[in-house]
Amino acid sequence: MQKYLPTNDLLFRKLLASEDSQHILKAFVKDMLGIEFKTLTPTVTYHIDSYKKSYEEKINSELKRTEVDVLAVDEQGGHTTIECQIQSHDFFHERTIFYLAEAFRSPFGMIETKDAEKKNNFSSLRPAYGINILDFHLFEEGEPAFQTFRLLNEETYRPFRNRESRELLLLCFLSLKNKNLDTQHPAWQWYYFLKTGEVTNQAPDYIMEAKVRTDFANLESEEQKMIMRIDKEKAVNDAILSTKYREGREEGIEHERRTLALEFLKIGNTFEQVSKATGLDIETLKKLKSEDEN
Helix, strand or coil: CCCCCCCCHHHHHHHHHCCCCHHHHHHHHHHHHCCCCCEEEECCCCCHHHHHHHHHHHCCCCCCCCEEEEEEECCCCCEEEEEEECCCCCCHHHHHHHHHHHHHHCCCCCCCHHHCCCCCHHHHCCCEEEEEEECCCCCCCCCECEEEEECECCCCCCECECCCCCECEEEEEEECCCCECCCCCCCHHHHHHHHHCCCCCCCCHHHHHHHHHHCHHHCCHHHHHHHHHHHHHHHHHHHHHHHHHHHHHHHHHHHHHHHHHHHHHHCCCCHHHHHHHHCCCHHHHHHHHHHHHC
8 A cells, every 4th residue: 555654735734733633733842842832723723625625726826835833822821823834945944934934923913902011012922933844955964853943142042032931933943854863852753753654662652643643544535535636746746846957957058058169169169179079069059159249
């Protein structure tokens, strides 16, 4: 039977955004951020019918993102916005910062007056934490698989916090492409599960349960059909992107050859010499020189 990893778009959402999986989501966030929240509420709750509708609406979009947005509430009643995402995007670094900043400012002035200081909408801003599961190459091969970025004092490395002593911005990355991660790290069991679809004997109960929930054989028939469809469309999309990348490289190489050939001709090399050096035929070289002179 075909094996589908938990990083599959549907499985990732089912795992973290289902109504009955809040305990798994809380454990996941705690292992990634080291913070335990009182409640965690996905912006969109997973259900196969709503998922199918959402997928159909996005089917014609150029980019399909695997992400789960979560609103977290700590023991003191403080709100935090968390975004979990897997796939790469164009300008990934910039997009990651952009969405983190958007999450930070999006509640601006939207919380009821009783929850915010009167005439001070800045008091309603929530800290924003991003959890990024990378199923693509972002870091160099030898770098750690788990990396955290935060606002720190350059000299003391003290984190920048609000009045409630909570950090305002935090970015966490778990790269499934990098291998450097201590097996004692809280995120390692998630790393192994997300990367392989399997669990170790030492995995905590919530990851054991996560495996059962995302096992293809345990899914509803409609979920199985959607997963196979997503997998097929991803394979086609990857093939298209690969072809575009190859064609782009070939086009770039051809442009470089023509530019180099023209430079050779300008410094007095013969058509025969330039043809031998660049692989371009003499007729093409004559046309290049004529176009440049005109």
